[in-house]
Amino acid sequence: MNRPLGITVSRHILDSQRMHPEATGELSGLLSELIVAAKTISAEVNMAGLADVLGQSGRTNIQGESVQKLDDLANNTIKRRMARCGYICVMTSEEEEDIIPVAEGYEGKYTLAFDPLDGSSNIDVNVSIGTIFSIHRRRSSLTTGQGTQGDLLQKGATQVAAGYIIYGSSTMLVFSTGEGVHGFTLDPSVGEFFLSHPDIKIPPRAKYYSINEGNTPYWDDNLRRYIDYVKAEDKADGRPLSARYIGTLVADFHRNLISGGIFLYPKDNKDAKKLSGKLRLLYEASPFAFIISQAGGRAITGDGRNILDIEPESLHQRVPLIIGSKYDVDLVEDFLLGRR
Ligand code: AHM
Ligand code: MG
Numbered sequence: 001m002n003r004p005l006g007i008t009v010s011r012h013i014l015d016s017q018r019m020h021p022e023a024t025g026e027l028s029g030l031l032s033e034l035i036v037a038a039k040t041i042s043a044e045v046n047m048a049g050l051a052d053v054l055g056q057s058g059r060t061n062i063q064g065e066s067v068q069k070l071d072d073l074a075n076n077t078i079k080r081r082m083a084r085c086g087y088i089c090v091m092t093s094e095e096e097e098d099i100i101p102v103a104e105g106y107e108g109k110y111t112l113a114f115d116p117l118d119g120s121s122n123i124d125v126n127v128s129i130g131t132i133f134s135i136h137r138r139r140s141s142l143t144t145g146q147g148t149q150g151d152l153l154q155k156g157a158t159q160v161a162a163g164y165i166i167y168g169s170s171t172m173l174v175f176s177t178g179e180g181v182h183g184f185t186l187d188p189s190v191g192e193f194f195l196s197h198p199d200i201k202i203p204p205r206a207k208y209y210s211i212n213e214g215n216t217p218y219w220d221d222n223l224r225r226y227i228d229y230v231k232a233e234d235k236a237d238g239r240p241l242s243a244r245y246i247g248t249l250v251a252d253f254h255r256n257l258i259s260g261g262i263f264l265y266p267k268d269n270k271d272a273k274k275l276s277g278k279l280r281l282l283y284e285a286s287p288f289a290f291i292i293s294q295a296g297g298r299a300i301t302g303d304g305r306n307i308l309d310i311e312p313e314s315l316h317q318r319v320p321l322i323i324g325s326k327y328d329v330d331l332v333e334d335f336l337l338g339r340r
Pocket of ligand 2: 249
């Protein structure tokens with residue numbers, strides 16, 4: 001039997017580019033290279049148990065290199081490939097304190113922020129993990145040469161593309177270039193991502209709430225009242241919601257996007273670091289906020305700010321993140337700002 005003729009992700013990207021005669025093809029080129037990096041990481045993740053790359057292995061591979069932990073592997077895979085793709089001028093990664101320059105002579109007009117392997121606590125226990133990316137145009141597209149930290153510190157609203165790869169029961173790529181959100185599933189037998197979820201919209205009402213309830217003692221009262229509310233029975237209103245929390249933002253977000261849900265990583269007073277939340281603005285909150293806005297939802301901090309409007313001050317800045325369908329995010333906001 002012939003396989004169905006699916007739409008590959010490269011076909012999809014080229015078709016969207018064709019709708020914009022002014023496009024130079026550089027963003028398409030950038031995404032294609034990133035997709036190769038994603039396929040490489042997916043292969044590593046799938047082999048993780050066998051290839052003994054979980055934890056600190058201390059082994060050397062056939063090239064004589066010592067086999068690194070999976071998150072280092074993912075970081076290096078993206079860094080090395082993208083440094084020579086010719087379309088970006090600077091990068092930042094969750095794994096690196098400073099900005100990452102690109103190879104000399106390969107500077108392009110975009111910037112890339114990424115979390116190479118999100119869900120650290122799930123890496124060694126065979127639970128879904130992911131990669132997140134965010135792309136901006138450099139501040140002045142007339143500028144050439146290496147990009148600067150200033151080029152990376154741009155608010156989410158000006159992203160040109162954002163997306164994630166989830167290494168789950170299958171590997172999926174979900175991204176947006178500002179024209180809706182599209183999902184592609186990797187067919188490992190041909191090594192291609194095929195369009196499986198065109199034009200994803202988040203269901204208007206949450207079925208699930210996702211929050212680490214172990215942090216309850218550190219929340220403020222308004223948040224406690226909201227969580228009590230979603231757990232209270234009101235059948236006509238669809239409550240109680242069901243609880244789902246994986247502890248990998250990519251996986252929690254993906255489930256909520258497809259099935260309907262609200263994810264919260266609020267600020268808490270467990271320790272000084274978490275007073276402004278746990279998740280990072282540039283390569284966690286901001287790309288998901290871009291995607292959710294394209295899927296008909298909303299992302300906020302809970303203290304009156306929209307994630308997409310935050311002007312970043314530093315590369316690894318943390319923000320509280322509340323993200324989901326518009327109805328549910330508005331509702332949380334009402335509770336948190338004391339309007340209910
Ligand atoms: P990581 O980037 O080190 O993996 O940390 C981020 C992860 C998110 O994927 C997830 O939403 C969150 O941390 C879970 O945190 P917690 O264990 O505090 O609930
Ligand atoms: Mg992360």
